Amino acid sequence: MGSPRPQSGAPGPYEFPTATRQTLANGLRVIVAPMHRLPLVTVIAVVDAGAAGDAGGEEGLAMLTASALTEGTANRDGPALVDAFERLGTAVESGADWDDASVRLTVTPPRLDEALALLAEVLRAPRFSESDVERLKSERLAELLQQQMEPRGLADERFARVVYDASSRYATAAGGSPRSVRTLDVAQVRGWHEARYSGATTTVIVAGDVTPSRVLELIERRFGGWRQPVQPMRSLEATARSAMRAVHVVAKPDAPQSELRVGHTGLPRMHRDYFAVVVMNAVLGGLFSSRINLNLREVHAYTYGAHSGFDWRRNAGPFVVASAVKTEVTDAAVREILLEIDRIRDEEVSADELDLATKYLAGVFPVRYETTGAVASALALATVYGLPDDYFSTYRERIASVSRADVLAAARAHIHPAALQVLAVGDVKAIEAPLAALGVATPLVTSATEEDDA
Amino acid sequence: MRLPLESYRLPNGLLVTLSEDHSAPVVAVNLWYHVGSANEREGRTGFAHLFEHMLFQGSEHVGSSEHFELIQRAGGTLNGSTWLERTNYFETVPSHHLELALWLEADRMGALLPAMTQDKLDTQRDVVKNERRWSVDNQPYGTWWERLPALCFPPEHPFHHSLIGSMEDLSAASLEDVAEFFRTYYTPDNAVLTIAGDFRAEEARAMVERQFAGIPRGAARPALPSMSLPRTFGxxxxxxxxxxxxxxxxxxxxxxxxxxxxxxxxxxxxxxxxxxxxxxxxxxxxxxxxxxxxxxxxxxxxxxxxxxxxxxxxxxxxxxxxxxxxxxxxxxxxxxxxxxxxxxxxxxxxxxxxxxxxxxxxxxxxxxxxxxxxxxxxxxxxxxxxxxxxxxxxxxxxxxxxxxxxxxxxxxxxxxxxxxxxxxxx
The missing domain is CATH 3.30.830.10 (Metalloenzyme, LuxS/M16 peptidase-like)
Structure with missing residues (x-):
């Protein structure tokens, strides 16, 4: 007790697991990252078939298709397929995000071959029965209905709608809106699968207790003949709805807290300022010890937590500050968020703040990638965004090379106070007038139940 | 698959377990205190969890927001959690920062009270009230995790009452409560320390000795009321x-x-x-x-x-x-x-x-x-x-x-x- 603060020694050597990359004749890419500590393998098949490719009016099709993959194949119905996976000790999961569809599972190595055989069935010959597709649609509609009472999901969904122009795919949730989901049918699901799922659009990532040559042999056997014509991916415009500040209130009567979202359109994942922006955001609101969290939580006790983030996508995903604050301090919390946003653009962050952010981001890297699931997920993201092969081996240096001037330049280039959209899901009668008094903009009030903006 | 384990007890009662693994240059420090919401006295529901928040507010040699800051600057992750029968605190850090994590844990186990102030308590009380609003009051079905134990355990049973606590009881918590709870339950003989990951056992033993051996054993803790129950609800x-x-x-x-x-x-x-x-x-x-x-x-x-x-x-x-x-x-x-x-x-x-x-x-x-x-x-x-x-x-x-x-x-x-x-x- 009372001993002086210990000095830490030198960091031990660390290498991100070395990945072997190969391509089959049909264009399917295979990435293998051996990790031999435990008898475990994670497999992720990533397909270039994400929600960004949904056509107008068909929002939700990519996610519905990805979910339906694991509802049965040509050889087995849904229950038999689930049973086959689960008897291997693995719960297969499929889904889609903005920029990819994926199927993932974790098994012990002796069961890998059987699991890959099932995975190939799922991707190549899904059953897509009408009843399963209709059931998944109603599950999504049920989720959207429940969201009307769930302030966090509601705030996220409404925030996207006020940040992006209605013509942008990003204005509607990746899973679609009630209006779009109701119109989807099994023919569209089959059509989307036909158009986007093929060897040429798929990467299979395997991380764990395996050898690359053995994995390649297994994958060649299961996916070797998979060829299909593929239509090009639809392009997406991340157009902002408005360049003017606005305040939006979504009614949740008598809510004891307001769910806040403050932000605007951000920038694409492959932007050259990526590392400077990541460090800037860490200082602003990315860490527990960031300005926004310390201000709103530890100084003012307005909230249990507050953070900021850039949602990285192929196109410009949103930049958002998010927090749930006590109803009575909604206006004060918004004022503090706006002040912190101005401050990060006004002057350089301190040397101490930069040191904390860069040391955290670089230092936590080995802690993040202890598991086969985390390594496979990282390699999947690298695939989706086309990150260079040396991305993981150079990440820590790239972070460490960000300077205070870089952070200021990134804040000035990519944070736009004049375009901020402020959204609160909360008790209108308690927060509308105080928000109006902030002088940002006259609040626009909507109800939680209304459908897409007409 | 078996973890290598080496366990021993310090003279002050702290049960230490070491589990070496050199596959990544990462080490985890994990402390469980054998105290949870079950140990709360009447009128102080939510106190064990509020107290957990206070453990991140600094200690004799650690400034008010330094605990998070030092671990994050080291490239580590950290948190704590409270449950019915225990409270845990944990850090995972790059392995060369092991002693920093141990020192932070030892400083708050050994000397928390000098850093406690009314101001910090008031702030964390409001943070926790916001946590309650966020996870219980403003969430659909959010009250389930206090209603279910209330329905399943009789009123006098220590698992009956709310873990997050009522607003009223949170308001009533005082600095004297903090001091008493700390002295009673946050003692080495009511805790276990586990270190897992990339370290050498003899070095870790020496660090544990340096950081924890001087912390005195606690006095006798009040026993929990009888926990035993009939086999069924009846x-x-x-x-x-x-x-x-x-x-x-x-x-x-x-x-x-x-x-x-x-x-x-x-x-x-x-x-x-x-x-x-x-x-x-x-x-x-x-x-x-x-x-x-x-x-x-x-x-x-x-x-x-x-x-x-x-x-x-x-x-x-x-x-x-x-x-x-x-x-x-x-x-x-x-x-x-x-x-x-x-x-x-x-x-x-x-x-x-x-x-x-x-x-x-x-x-x-x-x-x-x-x-x-x-x-x-x-x-x-x-x-x-x-x-x-x-x-x-x-x-x-x-x-x-x-x-x-x-x-x-x-x-x-x-x-x-x-x-x-x-x-x-x-």
Whole structure:
């Protein structure tokens, strides 16, 4: 007790697991990252078939298709397929995000071959029965209905709608809106699968207790003949709805807290300022010890937590500050968020703040990638965004090379106070007038139940 | 798959377990204090958790926001959590920062009180009240995790009351309460320390000695009131809650054998057969075939004192009323009891449990937490290595016997959420 603060020694050597990359004749890419500590393998098949490719009016099709993959194949119905996976000790999961569809599972190595055989069935010959597709649609509609009472999901969904122009795919949730989901049918699901799922659009990532040559042999056997014509991916415009500040209130009567979202359109994942922006955001609101969290939580006790983030996508995903604050301090919390946003653009962050952010981001890297699931997920993201092969081996240096001037330049280039959209899901009668008094903009009030903006 | 373990006790009572693994330059420090909401006195619900927040507000040699800052600057992750019968604190750091993490933990175990101020308490009280609003009051079904124990444990039982606490009790907490709670429960003889990951045992032992050996043992702690309970509820209890929700949700709870007992493992397998993953009975019957529910589950709470809870849950599809939902869940449970489980269902459950278990041993922080759990609740860290064998010993007959003994009508508690305003189906 009372001993002086210990000095830490030198960091031990660390290498991100070395990945072997190969391509089959049909264009399917295979990435293998051996990790031999435990008898475990994670497999992720990533397909270039994400929600960004949904056509107008068909929002939700990519996610519905990805979910339906694991509802049965040509050889087995849904229950038999689930049973086959689960008897291997693995719960297969499929889904889609903005920029990819994926199927993932974790098994012990002796069961890998059987699991890959099932995975190939799922991707190549899904059953897509009408009843399963209709059931998944109603599950999504049920989720959207429940969201009307769930302030966090509601705030996220409404925030996207006020940040992006209605013509942008990003204005509607990746899973679609009630209006779009109701119109989807099994023919569209089959059509989307036909158009986007093929060897040429798929990467299979395997991380764990395996050898690359053995994995390649297994994958060649299961996916070797998979060829299909593929239509090009639809392009997406991340157009902002408005360049003017606005305040939006979504009614949740008598809510004891307001769910806040403050932000605007951000920038694409492959932007050259990526590392400077990541460090800037860490200082602003990315860490527990960031300005926004310390201000709103530890100084003012307005909230249990507050953070900021850039949602990285192929196109410009949103930049958002998010927090749930006590109803009575909604206006004060918004004022503090706006002040912190101005401050990060006004002057350089301190040397101490930069040191904390860069040391955290670089230092936590080995802690993040202890598991086969985390390594496979990282390699999947690298695939989706086309990150260079040396991305993981150079990440820590790239972070460490960000300077205070870089952070200021990134804040000035990519944070736009004049375009901020402020959204609160909360008790209108308690927060509308105080928000109006902030002088940002006259609040626009909507109800939680209304459908897409007409 | 067995973790290497080396356990010893310091003269002040701290139980230390080391588990070396050099596969990544990462080390986890994990402390469990054997105190949770069960130890709160009347009028102080939520105090154990509020106290957990205070442990991040600095100590004699650590400034008010320094704990988070120092660990994050080291490239580490950290947090704490409070449960009915324990509170834990943990860091995972690059291995060369091991002693920093130990020093931070030792400083707050040894000398928290000099850093405590009314101002810090007031701030954290408001933060916790916001945590309550966020997780309970402003969330659909958010009150379930205080209503369910209230329904399942008698009022005088230490597991009955709210873990997050009432606003009133949080308001009443004082600095004197902080001091008393600290002196009573935050002592080395009421804690276990686990270090897992990349370190050398002799160096870690020396660090533990340097940082923790000087902390004095505590005085005798007040014993918990009797935790023992009859084997069943003796009735079918019921609580129907009108809430701001769009569709009904049911929690159906059963009093179950304590965590760690032989019957517990059969119960855990039974939960997997009944409600875990898409191959489970409830999923097939209610989600896939009946289309009555959008979501189902079953699990145990893993309580090691008095009695555990086995809880099934289901969320209705729009248009399905609470009575229909409950009848469907009950029908599956009754069928399980009448017909028993099949061998292949148990095999499926065990295969999933095995993969999950091995997966949970990947991260140093998870390994350390599992070791601390067995060290705290049973005084035997080595039990972490027995778990798979305990599961593998479970037979279909054991699971059927569990279902018949535990899931009967005289041992049920239904917590039913219904929409305040009936929603129109879509």
């Amino acid at each position: 009735r079918w209890a019921r609580d129907v809650v009108e809430d701001d929700v769009m569709v009904p949700r049911l929690f159906l709870a059963f009093r179950a054998p304590m965590f760690g007992s032989h019957a517990y493992y059969a119960g855990s397998v039974c939960a997997a057969v009944l409600g875990q993953r898409r191959g489970s009975r409830l999923y097939r019957a209610l989600v896939r075939d009946g289309e009555l529910a959008s979501d189902v589950g079953a699990s145990t709470w893993d309580l090691a004192k008095g009695a555990d809870l086995f809880v099934a849950d289901a969320t209705a599809r729009p248009g399905v009323d609470a009575a229909t939902l409950e009848a469907a869940v009950v029908a599956e449970i009754d069928r399980l009891r009448a017909e028993g489980v099949r061998e292949d269902e148990v095999e499926r459950a065990l295969a999933l449990i095995e993969t999950d278990y091995v997966s949970s041993m990947q991260a140093a922080g998870d390994r350390a937490d599992a070791i601390s759990k067995f060290a705290t609740l049973f005084g035997d860290p080595a039990l972490v290595n027995e778990q798979l064998d305990r599961y593998r010993a479970v037979t279909a007959a054991d699971v059927t016997a569990f279902a018949r003994e535990v899931l009967g009508e005289d041992n049920r508690a239904s917590l039913v959420y219904v929409p305040r305003i009936p929603a129109e189906g879509q």
